Amino acid sequence: MQRGKTLDQQIAVFGESGSGKTVLLSSFYGATQEASFRGRALFDVVADDIGQGTRLHRNYLGMRDSAMAPTPTHFAATSYAFSLKLKHHRKNERFDAVRLTWHDYPGEWFEQSVSGPEEAHRRVETFRALLGSDVAFLLVDAQKLLDHAGEEERYLKSLLGNFRNGILSMREGLLRGKGPLIQFPRIWVMALSKADLMPEADVYAFRDLMIAKVADEIDALRETIAGLIQGGSALSVGEDFMLLSSAKFDPQRIDVSERVGVELILPIAAMLPFERHVRWAQRKEAPGKVLEQLNSGVNLIAGALLGRLISRTGPVGLVMKLLSADLVDEASRLAGDALRKANEEAKSKHENVRAILTSFRLELDEAEEKAVLIRSRR
Numbered sequence: 001m002q003r004g005k006t007l008d009q010q011i012a013v014f015g016e017s018g019s020g021k022t023v024l025l026s027s028f029y030g031a032t033q034e035a036s037f038r039g040r041a042l043f044d045v046v047a048d049d050i051g052q053g054t055r056l057h058r059n060y061l062g063m064r065d066s067a068m069a070p071t072p073t074h075f076a077a078t079s080y081a082f083s084l085k086l087k088h089h090r091k092n093e094r095f096d097a098v099r100l101t102w103h104d105y106p107g108e109w110f111e112q113s114v115s116g117p118e119e120a121h122r123r124v125e126t127f128r129a130l131l132g133s134d135v136a137f138l139l140v141d142a143q144k145l146l147d148h149a150g151e152e153e154r155y156l157k158s159l160l161g162n163f164r165n166g167i168l169s170m171r172e173g174l175l176r177g178k179g180p181l182i183q184f185p186r187i188w189v190m191a192l193s194k195a196d197l198m199p200e201a202d203v204y205a206f207r208d209l210m211i212a213k214v215a216d217e218i219d220a221l222r223e224t225i226a227g228l229i230q231g232g233s234a235l236s237v238g239e240d241f242m243l244l245s246s247a248k249f250d251p252q253r254i255d256v257s258e259r260v261g262v263e264l265i266l267p268i269a270a271m272l273p274f275e276r277h278v279r280w281a282q283r284k285e286a287p288g289k290v291l292e293q294l295n296s297g298v299n300l301i302a303g304a305l306l307g308r309l310i311s312r313t314g315p316v317g318l319v320m321k322l323l324s325a326d327l328v329d330e331a332s333r334l335a336g337d338a339l340r341k342a343n344e345e346a347k348s349k350h351e352n353v354r355a356i357l358t359s360f361r362l363e364l365d366e367a368e369e370k371a372v373l374i375r376s377r378r
Contacts, residue, residue: 006083007300009269010101012130012185015139016159017107020193020246022059022070024139025080025102027246028262029053030060042088042352042359048081048099056080063247063254077126079103084266086352098356100269103130110166123166124173131174134273136185138163139244140210142194153213160217164224171228180230182289187276188225188237189268190218195243195260202371207241231290234280239376240272242367264367267360272375274301278332279378302331304353305361307346334358335365 015021031037032045047053062068084098105126114120130136140159148155174181192198192206201209210218218238226232248258277298280286334342339361346354367373 006097006099007270008099008101009273010103010130010133010135011265011269012103012105012133012136013139014105014110014136014163015107015193016111016141016144016162018072018143019107019139019141020244021104021107021139022073023063023246024193024244024262025104026056026059026063026070027256027259028102028265029056029080029082030064031256031259031262033057033060042356043084043086043098046083046085048083052078052080060256064256067252067254069249069254073104073106077104077106077129079129084356086356088350088352098270100266101132103133105130110162114169120169121173124170127170128174130185131181131183133185135187135189135269137189137191139191139193140206142192142197145192145209146197152209156210156214157217160214160221164217164221167221167224167228174228181228182230182293184225184229186229186235187240187272188221189240189242189272190238191242191244191261193244194246196245196248196258201243203241203243203374204371206243207374210238210241229290231286234277234286234290236276236376236378239378241374242268243372261367261372264363264373267363270301270357271360271364274298275332276376278302278328282329298328301357302328304357305331305334305342307342307349307351307354334361339365 059070080102082100109123144155145152222237226235243261245260248255343358
C-alpha cells in the first residue's frame, strides 16, 4: 500500500515461545546499523520509535560483543515500524521511503488457554492489528525438531494444531458478524528458525519434512484461514519455505555474521506480495473487492521495476490507470539477465527505488539458487 511518499509493507511473525522471534528481530535490525551495511546499502534503516530501535540495537550488541542472547519476551504483543530511507533522494521518485511494520504475536497465546473474557478480547484485538500484513511467517523451531528426532510429527502437529485452534477460537471476534474478511495475511511462509542447528538440512529437506509429517495439518490450517476470508483461492499457506538463522551460537560466542535468511525479510516483504498478487489477478482468483485491495501497490512497484512513470506528477490514481496490464505483466516476468541489466541500469542512472527493488528480486532469486528459499510457483 502507498501512503503519500512512503510505500507501506507489513509482515506478521508467529512462533511459539522460545522459537527465536526476539533474537530474529534484534539480528535483523542490528545488522542494518553496522558500518558495513550502511556503507554499501542505498538506504538507511531507521526505527520509527527511537526507544524500540535502541533496545533492539542493544540486544544485537549484547550478542555480538558479550555472547548474551536477548531476554525472551512473554505475552508481549508489539509492532515495530522501520523506515527504509533513500540516501540520495531524487525529486521525481514516486516514493522516497519504504516502511516495514513487523508485528510480533505472543507465542504463549497459541499454547495456553484463555484466562477470561478480557484476555480473549485482547487476543482478538491484537490479531486484528496485524490484518494489514501481506506476508506471515510461521516459525518452526529447529531445536524442537532435534528434541523430537525420529518423531518430529509430535512437535509439528502440536505447533500447527495449536495455531489453527487459536485462530478458530478468535473466529467470531475477527468476523464480528460482518462476513468474510477482505484484508488478511494471504501469504504464509513456513520458516525453519535456528536453522544453524541443522546445518545438513537445506530448504528442500525442510519442506520435505513438513510435507511428509504434517501435510494434512497444513491443509487444515489453509482451510481454516480460507474460511475467514473472501477470495479463498487467493491464498498461499505452506507453499513457501525458508531457512532462518539469526546467528551462530557457540558456548562462548555468538557470531552474528553467520546468518541465514535474515537479509531476505525485506525483499520478501516488498516483492513476494507483488509477484503473487499479479498471478492471482491474472488467473482471476480473487473477487473485485479483494483484487482492488491486493492491487493497491502492484502498479506502483511495476512502474518502479521498469523505470516507467516514476517521473510523472499527479495523483497516484492517475499513475495506476496509466500502467497497463501488459506493463504489470512485463514487470512481474523480469528475471535473469534482463533483471540484472535493469538493476545495473538503475544504479548507473541513480534511480534508487528501481535499484533497490530490482536488487530485492535478485536476492530472492539467489536465495532459491542457494536452497535457502522456495517460492510458490502457483
